[in-house]
Amino acid sequence: xxxxxxxxxxxKFGELWSKGLNDLLAEAQLxxxxxxxxxxxxxxxxxxxxxxxxxxxxxxxxxxxxxENLNLNVPSTRVEGACASGSIAIRNAIQLIESGKAKIVMxxxxxxxxxxxxxxxxxxxxxxxxxxxxxxxxxxxxxLYAMMARAYMHKFSVPKEVLAMVAVKNxxxxxxxxxxxxxxxxxxxxxxxxxxxxxxxTLLDCSPISDGAxxxxxxxxxxxxxxxxxPVFIVAxxxxxxxxxxxxxxxxxxxxxxxxxxxxxxKQAGISAKDINVAEVHDCFTIAxxxxxxxxxxxxxxxxxxxxxxxxxxxxxxxxINTSGGLKAAGxxxxxxxxxxxxxxxxxxxxxxxxxxxxxxxxxxxxxVGGTGATVVVNVFKR
Amino acid sequence: xxxxxxxxxxxKFGELWSKGLNDLLAEAQLxxxxxxxxxxxxxxxxxxxxxxxxxxxxxxxxxxxxxENLNLNVPSTRVEGACASGSIAIRNAIQLIESGKAKIVMxxxxxxxxxxxxxxxxxxxxxxxxxxxxxxxxxxxxxLYAMMARAYMHKFSVPKEVLAMVAVKNxxxxxxxxxxxxxxxxxxxxxxxxxxxxxxxTLLDCSPISDGAxxxxxxxxxxxxxxxxxPVFIVAxxxxxxxxxxxxxxxxxxxxxxxxxxxxxxKQAGISAKDINVAEVHDCFTIAxxxxxxxxxxxxxxxxxxxxxxxxxxxxxxxxINTSGGLKAAGxxxxxxxxxxxxxxxxxxxxxxxxxxxxxxxxxxxxxVGGTGATVVVNVFKR
Numbered sequence: 001x002x003x004x005x006x007x008x009x010x011x012k013f014g015e016l017w018s019k020g021l022n023d024l025l026a027e028a029q030l031x032x033x034x035x036x037x038x039x040x041x042x043x044x045x046x047x048x049x050x051x052x053x054x055x056x057x058x059x060x061x062x063x064x065x066x067x068e069n070l071n072l073n074v075p076s077t078r079v080e081g082a083c084a085s086g087s088i089a090i091r092n093a094i095q096l097i098e099s100g101k102a103k104i105v106m107x108x109x110x111x112x113x114x115x116x117x118x119x120x121x122x123x124x125x126x127x128x129x130x131x132x133x134x135x136x137x138x139x140x141x142x143x144l145y146a147m148m149a150r151a152y153m154h155k156f157s158v159p160k161e162v163l164a165m166v167a168v169k170n171x172x173x174x175x176x177x178x179x180x181x182x183x184x185x186x187x188x189x190x191x192x193x194x195x196x197x198x199x200x201x202t203l204l205d206c207s208p209i210s211d212g213a214x215x216x217x218x219x220x221x222x223x224x225x226x227x228x229x230x231p232v233f234i235v236a237x238x239x240x241x242x243x244x245x246x247x248x249x250x251x252x253x254x255x256x257x258x259x260x261x262x263x264x265x266x267k268q269a270g271i272s273a274k275d276i277n278v279a280e281v282h283d284c285f286t287i288a289x290x291x292x293x294x295x296x297x298x299x300x301x302x303x304x305x306x307x308x309x310x311x312x313x314x315x316x317x318x319x320x321i322n323t324s325g326g327l328k329a330a331g332x333x334x335x336x337x338x339x340x341x342x343x344x345x346x347x348x349x350x351x352x353x354x355x356x357x358x359x360x361x362x363x364x365x366x367x368x369v370g371g372t373g374a375t376v377v378v379n380v381f382k383r
Numbered sequence: 384x385x386x387x388x389x390x391x392x393x394x395k396f397g398e399l400w401s402k403g404l405n406d407l408l409a410e411a412q413l414x415x416x417x418x419x420x421x422x423x424x425x426x427x428x429x430x431x432x433x434x435x436x437x438x439x440x441x442x443x444x445x446x447x448x449x450x451e452n453l454n455l456n457v458p459s460t461r462v463e464g465a466c467a468s469g470s471i472a473i474r475n476a477i478q479l480i481e482s483g484k485a486k487i488v489m490x491x492x493x494x495x496x497x498x499x500x501x502x503x504x505x506x507x508x509x510x511x512x513x514x515x516x517x518x519x520x521x522x523x524x525x526x527l528y529a530m531m532a533r534a535y536m537h538k539f540s541v542p543k544e545v546l547a548m549v550a551v552k553n554x555x556x557x558x559x560x561x562x563x564x565x566x567x568x569x570x571x572x573x574x575x576x577x578x579x580x581x582x583x584x585t586l587l588d589c590s591p592i593s594d595g596a597x598x599x600x601x602x603x604x605x606x607x608x609x610x611x612x613x614p615v616f617i618v619a620x621x622x623x624x625x626x627x628x629x630x631x632x633x634x635x636x637x638x639x640x641x642x643x644x645x646x647x648x649x650k651q652a653g654i655s656a657k658d659i660n661v662a663e664v665h666d667c668f669t670i671a672x673x674x675x676x677x678x679x680x681x682x683x684x685x686x687x688x689x690x691x692x693x694x695x696x697x698x699x700x701x702x703x704i705n706t707s708g709g710l711k712a713a714g715x716x717x718x719x720x721x722x723x724x725x726x727x728x729x730x731x732x733x734x735x736x737x738x739x740x741x742x743x744x745x746x747x748x749x750x751x752v753g754g755t756g757a758t759v760v761v762n763v764f765k766r
Contacts, residue, residue, distance in 0.1 A: 001637070020515070022515070052437070052443075053510075054435070054438050055437050055438060055516055058509065058514040058519075059510055059513075060434060060463060060511055060753040061463070061511045061512070061627060061753055061754055061757060061758065062463075063464050064464070064753065064754065064758050067624040068624070068625075068626045068631070072624065073624050073625060073639070073643050074623070074624060075621075076464075076624045076758070077471050077622075077758075078464065079460055080444070080445075080461045080462075081444060081447070081459075081461065082447075088460050090456075092460070092475065095478060095479055095482050096482075096485060098482040098484065099479075099481040099482035099483075100481070100482075101478060101481065102404055121439070124437070126441065127436075127437050127441055127443030128443055128444045129444070130442075131441040132403070132405070132442075135441055136441075203564060216467035238458075239458035239459075239460070240456050240457070240458065241446070241447050241450035241455065241456050241457060241459045242451075242456060244445070256456070257456060321537075370444055370447065371444055371447065373445035375444065375446060
């Protein structure tokens with residue numbers, strides 16, 4: 001499998017008061033078209049990842065918006081798998097090209113979150129968990145991840161400082177990414193002493209509420225050749241599921257669906273975890289990055305701290321993770337996150353990541369999670 | 384293209400007070416599995432159409448629910464294109480099988496609408512239109528379709544009685560469908576004199592608020608053979624888009640995306656409109672069935688009344704339409720509607736439609752619309 005990424009577009013992430021849902025989506029789509037240097041009518045189908053536009057903007061049917069932005073009548077579908085929606089859009093675009101039914105397909109992701117109050121946002125986001133077993137009982141996402149963090153810290157005797165170090169590293173990376181929502185460094189002490197959100201997670205363990213959109217245009221290998229391009233390729237794309245509610249999982253200190261998805265992706269790509277030169281993982285909370293490192297096989301279960309404490313997950317370390325700043329510092333406009341991850345990896349593999357460039361990056365990976373791990377998509381990219 | 388339908392499951396449609404979102408979904412999924420006579424772990428991927436669970440039940444991430452119901456870790460995605468969501472799930476399942484990546488795929492549709500008040504439902508449903516240009520200005524779906532009805536009636540000098548006759552026919556069909564929400568006949572006089580909703584549409588021109596779910600299991604032709612089955616096949620599947628808001632359309636008296644989708648589907652299947660023996664079309668309002676008849680090429684523009692007035696769209700007429708009772712009488716649990724349409728056609732082609740059986744039905748079609756026509760999916764089935 002070899003699917004070419006022939007164009008990318010990404011808005012700034014942040015509190016973008018002057019831009020609505022469709023402003024963001026259109027901006028990303030038009031940037032991707034411009035970069036691909038193709039006409040809109042060469043796009044044969046569109047998939048758009050979005051989670052909360054219904055709840056936050058009264059707008060469903062975002063697919064029709066995406067095709068109208070390009071003045072097209074082609075099939076255009078919204079896909080949703082909570083916070084993994086963006087990567088699902090990419091995966092569906094890949095599958096369509098593999099079916100032979102289309103040669104050039106656009107995948108978008110968009111989220112406009114700052115038009116509602118924080119309690120409204122927190123409540124809307126709980127739609128990613130189980131309404132019956134979690135939301136109705138009063139659980140919030142920080143609360144659910146706090147339970148996972150407690151279980152992990154207890155099981156493997158990991159101190160809170162390790163979680164804080166993830167936030168510090170991602171904020172450092174954010175300073176080097178012009179599109180990031182937060183572009184200032186923080187210290188371990190600041191992270192530990194920030195306002196408590198859900199013990200043990202402080203404000204600086206949590207990704208923010210953000211606005212943003214991303215778009216990539218994918219093409220078959222043959223089409224990319226015909227267009228005279230030397231693109232980055234997606235060489236594996238896999239998705240896996242687990243129980244919607246946390247209480248039905250095998251355990252609280254690891255994410256099984258991520259392990260399943262990663263193993264399938266490595267097999268598809270004919271590589272192993274050690275071959276990954278740069279990865280964007282789903283750090284909605286700091287604990288999630290730690291669990292991702294282990295699920296993806298970059299460290300053994302309970303051992304992610306060794307990589308983190310040795311600073312190996314910085315952009316200039318042995319296993320660079322979240323060079324974009326991750327969800328923590330770059331921001332987390334839900335549907336757009338998977339697109340941002342993919343675009344960061346494309347930039348890294350093309351050597352276009354500026355200050356935060358990883359040296360000799362040949363193979364990259366994205367890991368995008370829905371809910372507390374009920375949906376996971378892993379995509380592998382190769383120069 | 385030949386994709387086999389190897390199992391179907393459909394709940395009763397109606398006000399199902401004792402059943403929640405997941406009860407409905409699980410019931411349909413398990414019925415389909417039982418009919419297919421396969422094990423759950425033979426399902427390789429799942430697509431589920433749903434529009435409003437976020438707004439009406441606080442539940443997004445319905446894909447994870449669908450895989451958990453079968454105790455599977457396979458990829459499971461929610462797709463949404465407003466009221467066309469169910470047929471989009473079917474189409475994505477087809478595309479996946481065509482890609483060669485999976486042999487057996489499940490497509491579901493579910494909607495739980497009666498747990499919210501009618502104003503909440505009306506407001507949530509407006510997410511299928513344009514929030515910016517329609518909902519925010521106070522438009523409702525009956526209001527938008529009323530404008531289309533007025534434009535059509537004016538352009539082609541069609542009296543309101545023709546709209547009423549569509550409702551009368553679909554209610555007649557509903558009496559013969561045990562799964563239908565409404566199972567009583569109505570008269571043209573009753574339809575004309577019912578409470579006005581949005582002039583010229585009365586209550587009996589409008590489909591109801593409903594609960595329900597449907598599920599079908601699709602397989603490659605080869606797999607169906609290996610399983611020793613003699614199934615109904617899907618021989619074409621197409622989708623098209625138009626502007627989200629009504630004011631940007633070419634005109635208000637026809638649905639362009641439906642025409643585009645139908646033409647593509649006929650071409651794919653190597654047939655023409657006259658070859659269709661039975662069709663389920665999207666009669667969210669009576670005027671929508673009239674426009675569907677014309678967009679699908681069963682009658683020329685402005686001439687659908689001839690078929691209707693000659694009673695040719697009854698189950699025993701020359702062009703049977705909505706033998707299930709349509710959205711009007713069978714009910715319209717949004718995400719489930721496309722599944723119900725497909726399952727009705729499968730039953731008709733298998734000769735299992737009981738009282739409402741169409742004689743010698745060989746080729747059937749479904750036409751599923753999102754919003755006022757911004758998304759349309761047309762699937763063609765063959766015995």
